[in-house]
Amino acid sequence: MTTLAHDHVRPTRTPRLSGPVWLVWRQHRAAYWTLVGLTLVGVLAMVVLRGQMTDYLNTSAPASGALPPDFEKYSGRLTRVGGCLTYLPVLAGVFLGAPLFAGDLESGTAKLVTSQSVGRLRWLTTKLTLTAALITLSTAALSLTFAWWWSPIKGRDDTLEWTSGVFFDGTGPVPVAYALLTFTLGAAIGLLLRRTLVSMAVTLGVVVALGLVWDRFRLNLGHVLTLSSDQGIGPDAAQPELPAQAIQQGQGTSFLTDSGARLDWTTCLNGTDSDRARTACLESKHVIGYTMDYLPVTQMHTMQWLGTGIMLAGTAAAVLFVVEWGRRRLL
Template sequence: MSTMTSAAGTSPDSARTAAGHGRGLRLSGMNWLVWRQHRAAYWTLLAAGAVTVAVIVYQRQLMITYLEGYGYPDLRSGWEDKFNQRPLDAVSRLLGLLPIVIGVFIGGPLLAGDLETGTAKLVNAQSASRVRWLATKLGVTTLVVVVCTAAISAAFTWWWSPVKSSPYVMDWVDSSGFDSSGPVPVALTLLTVVTGVAIGMLLRRTLLSMVVTLGFAVALQLAWSYVRVSLGNIVTVTSRNGVQGDTRPEVPDGAYIVDESYLTASGDLIGWGSCAGPTESARNACLDKEQVVGWSIDYLPISQMSSMQWFGASILLVLTAGIAAFILLWGRKRLV
């Protein structure tokens, strides 16, 4: 009797509290709906990210074991001779495809599928607002994308860092290194995904949206390859001791050479191929005629890599935020 009385006397607040403890951290409401609808894609992305990180950790251990034979962290000369860079190249190519694959298969269909099948109309008939539904879709999706890409990028950066300054392994300013480490993979993937969502919202057809998103992702990669070098501050060094023999000015280890030119007595620059005559005497005559006195070399030091990556990523994230705002504003009145 006392047990029944005690149970009956339990307050509603206590019952809800007890139920909340029982549920733990389970999703509810709109978050649960979005997760359940796209759980296959989310779990696939999370699992693929976990496997990739595990492979990177294993490969880094193999690399460190090899480098320790050459005195790592103070590496002796000759370590590049038998260094196996194929695993780094393979994973960097995989990371280069990451924004394209995720943008096409997650971003493109995210809203296009709901609009094509009529699910968006069903959601619109419920009590939740369109903006809340769109914001939750974008929020949950971008959270999963950020977690996966950030983990993979951090692991790759950690793997590559012991040999980053060696151009033999990977040129840091190329897509293989620059776009696979730091914040760049996250920013590129987010921009591709959110743009894919916007494309799907406007086209309202899943397959067409995926194809157009693919085109955008490829175009973005091409445009980014031209912008990448301009993110840094080019440093110029000159010499005035002639151009015969080893007279080029020294540049720091790991520096990326942007351009090399001949320096004339008047301070003008001419292309180093301008005096590439058929014979040595013809070349020397050209050098004397142009009054060439030395070299001018433009380069980017590897010390700028981090600042260049964060500057470029901030530009990409601003564009992403602008497209996300467009999705919310457009979808508020014109979604269905």
Template sequence: MSTFTRTSTGTTSDGKNGTMNATREATTREATRRPRLSGMTWLVWRQHRAAFWTILAAAALSVAWMVYQRGQLVDFLDGYGYPGKDLSDADGAFQQYDDAFSSVAFGLQAIPVLLGVFLGAPLLAGDLENGTAKLVAAQSMSRTRWLATKLALTGLVVLVSTVALSAVFGWWWSPVKSEVTVLDWTSTDAFNNTGPVPFALTLLSVFGGVAIGAVLRRTLMAMVVTFGFSVLVQLVWGHFLMSLGNVITVTSNKGVVAEDAFPSLPKGAYQLDESYLTGGGDLLGWGTCNEATDQARELCMKKADVVGWSVDYLPMSQMNGMQWFGASILFALTAGVVAFLFLWGRKRLV
């Protein structure tokens, strides 16, 4: 009797332990299981995974290379004695680093065009051309959700890749940022590759390509038109770049020929215009009184009542604000493109 009781108790205990162990193992498996994509998200990622992984891998390699170049640059500057010594006295030793900045900046500026053509244009045009869109429309998922998932995943990939490249490029450039001879902050090489601008430009090009593909419904034609659209965006953006800042005017009243007559500007400031300033506050073009001799020029200045200079410039401190202001405009345009896509997609996206 006692033997039966002990056996029964032991069996019950083992059963409980087994159940508890199984429960713990199941809980551990659930906790350590990696999150998996499912549903529409899985479908879109699987369909475009080659393009997505290529973009992310290329961005990762570029980031690693720029991190290495940054280390090389810092070692050179420390050994050279910068900023105590001027880089202009480096006798060409800095040229390789300057060339590296220019080459990488040129490549980064091509990213909005490349992604617009090879990622944005085929995103919907391929599905509309080969009939995949009709197959998706026949399923239980709505076309709106399908479109939203495509745009969301594409935007996420663009965000991760461009923000990483922008941050690391800015970090690489930061030790010599005030040297206009390396990269002028007002140039597209610097302005378009740092801060929020790369993401904003790329997103507009990519989503613009998506909209073009949705309208044209032919992949090759959409890619050609998207190329023109992306290049046009870059040109227009570059044309209005300097209008994003608040122009500062500084004047002097020590004449125009004295050694210290010209107003001093902050380091890295971008000069927009310069004029002669008269005693009455009027501005005359700097070509005024462009006489052949110094004596005739001085007499002309006196007759015109020129008392000094008036200079318009943009300080380097405005760069970040200008970038965010410009990026907000680009984001607004992108939002308009997205709104068009959803309105178009409700009736024409099959």
């Protein structure tokens, strides 16, 4: 007795979403596909722009390795696109986080879903996890591509400071952590206010305030170093020279006395005094040279990871709040 070959063939099953994951994806598929589409467009655009920049550098860069004098067009593109990427946390918080639970609570979908076989905790964690995973993948793809675009001229263009929000917040782990923080804050606000438009407006205000605080204290994550000279003052005296890509901190170069004290650069500055009179005044105060504070570029990654840790701690706190509040007071 022969056995037909097709009797042994078992149909293969392709992986498909099911259960709460399928429900969440179907419910937010418009936002998810928009996020995926924008990510692909952004990555492709940066790949093309980087190719144009490197082609120009290969054909026009001087033999010394310096950038061409008319390179501003390409560096301008870099900073403009990087500036657009700084709005990712706003988009994540306002358009993905705030409506995540507020929309379901406002429409009554939450009551319908949790009255079925899906428990509150599973519904909460599924919506948070799936959306956070897409935000992480999209933000990481954009951040890595932007850093790859910046890499050929990093350190070669003094106008592209690594401490600026464009590069500090647009590369490394910071964009992912920042977007996750604003997303979870928006989700928590939506869970509390239960109204979509109100939650989006409040989230926008919170994210803007958070951005202002971050911009104000971001550089405090670094360890400020000091350069000093003790070769006297005056036009012929050598001033400290900053290392490459170092960013000067404080109010600029100040004066150093023989006791190690600092005097502000406005010391002995008077509109009616000559340079000779000012020099004599400074010498009477035992000034022996100059001093300045700076942040070296070698601290960039350490500062980024420290900021990432702070943001992830805030994200964890927001997630914990969402889970606990949702389990007890969801409906």
